[in-house]
Amino acid sequence: MKKIFFILFAFLGLTANSQTLGTQLDKKTLALGEAGVFRISISNLQGKDVISAPKNELLPFHFEEIADSISKQPDMYTRIIEFAVFEEGNFTIPALDFRIGGKLYHTIPYEVEVINTAQKGDEINDIMKNKEVKLEVTDYWQLYKWYILGLLILLALIFIIYQIVKYGKRRKSSPVVMTNQTLKDLDNLKKKKFIENGDYRSFYVELLDISRNFITKQYKIPADVLLTDDLIDVLKTNNAISPKNEKVVEEIFLRGDLVKFAKTFPDQTTMSADFNEIKTFVKSSAKDLEAEQLRTGV
Template identity: 50%
Template sequence: MKKSFVKLILSLYLLCLGTLSFGQILSSGLLKTKINIGEPNTLKITVSGLNDNEAISADKAKLLPYHFHIIKDKISRDKEQYTRVIDFTIYEEGTFNLPALDFKIGSQTQKTIPYTIEVGNSVKDGEKINDIMNNKQVDLGLRDYWQLYKLYVLIAIIIICFIILAYGFIKYGRKKSAEKKSPANQTIKALEKLKAKKYIEKEDYRSFYVELIDITRGFLTSQYHIPADVLLTDDLIDLMKKEDKISSENEKIVEEVFLRGDQVKFAKTIPDKSDAEKDYKDITGFVKRSYRDIEFDKLRNDV
């Protein structure tokens, strides 16, 4: 009784002090000071006479002590009044203190009344707790099992798809990348660029054969490891025949094109348009067929 009277006097004192000193009235009320474990309780905090001032307090996670589990935290405000209603509960038995809470109103800080809450256990020692209803056996169908385990199934499918994609990328992606970097593919691109320059159509045969032979020399060096980029034409032809890395068909094409190209470069002959087109076509075919020479050479070395 004395405690209640003291709290009442303290509340009136703080109310008067707030009214006289700041012009705003901060009040708080606790619904119950005694509750059972898990029973909801309510703390209501009101600030009146704001006169457009802002009332600021700690957020939901930091306002109440650790043991107080917030169920609902609702704030309403207008120009003159701020109201905060907090529904909470406590899941432990014992006595817990709800300390004075700080509220910043305008440039001043005011505190609420501290409270003490006693939390009891409605179940007596030794008392048996019975379920309201007996456990019931439920038969699950395929749809029920799907609802229970669909997340795990979907995760497993995603993992399997990822593994398949990774395997395909490692196996085929690298292979395609290697193919793009192969001497044959690079040479085909160089020949296409040569064709796009339209030397034959412009009858600039010297420029055509200079670039065609340079491209072919680079291909022979990178694909067959023949030092074609430093050898004269006659020496190159002799070396090709001696090493026998190129098939006779391809060897004949290279020899004819190189000899004709030298004659054109040194202005000894002027080729026909059909000869230039045929030489371009033959070199392109030679590059595309070159893999056969490489495979045959590997087989011969293995034997």
């Protein structure tokens, strides 16, 4: 008899010192998106720590947690999770792990059925009938003004870019720009000291190439492909160059051809004079052409 009382006393003492883990699910059948409540409580805590999954991460994937609140007192722990499921079917809340004072405990699992309460063929009635509204011009303006303004800005940008490109091309092809570029080419030729070294053939080859390129771009005459005699005929026919400059070009080009074929051997004085004559011709061309453009209105 004493043995029975001892066992009963020991059991009551063990029960009095143990924690009670309990769970409660308010609904086991939910409509799509309907909120359910899952409650976990631990009594007789005796100030022990409770460790579980972090907030909003306790329930499985399909359970969308709306709220997760935890309340802990020295002798009581409560966690209330509000959730919803947005798929039809049967879903399980598995046994969840809670570590109390270093000892692991498990909750009991639950089955949750989620149903779609809407039925096929259900008629959906509007609260009130649609009302036709007549729009005025100002209404259309309010609706589409930003599209119109955006289109106008885009067209303005295209026009500005076109003008900038057009102006840039015009500047690059202007007589002054071509003149300055040719003068730079002549200066580079002089720096090679062909005149001082008596290298008359190299001098006239480059001088004529520079001159032909200049006439081609400045006067729009194909001097780069025409033979010297044909080029002189073209210059005399279209009167693009003044008679004085025609004579300069004719004399220097003919002399350059003779030099290239070793039929004449000019001295330094002649080469210097020809260089200066071409340079003067290049400098005067820009003024002549711009004056002609102003006269004709081009």
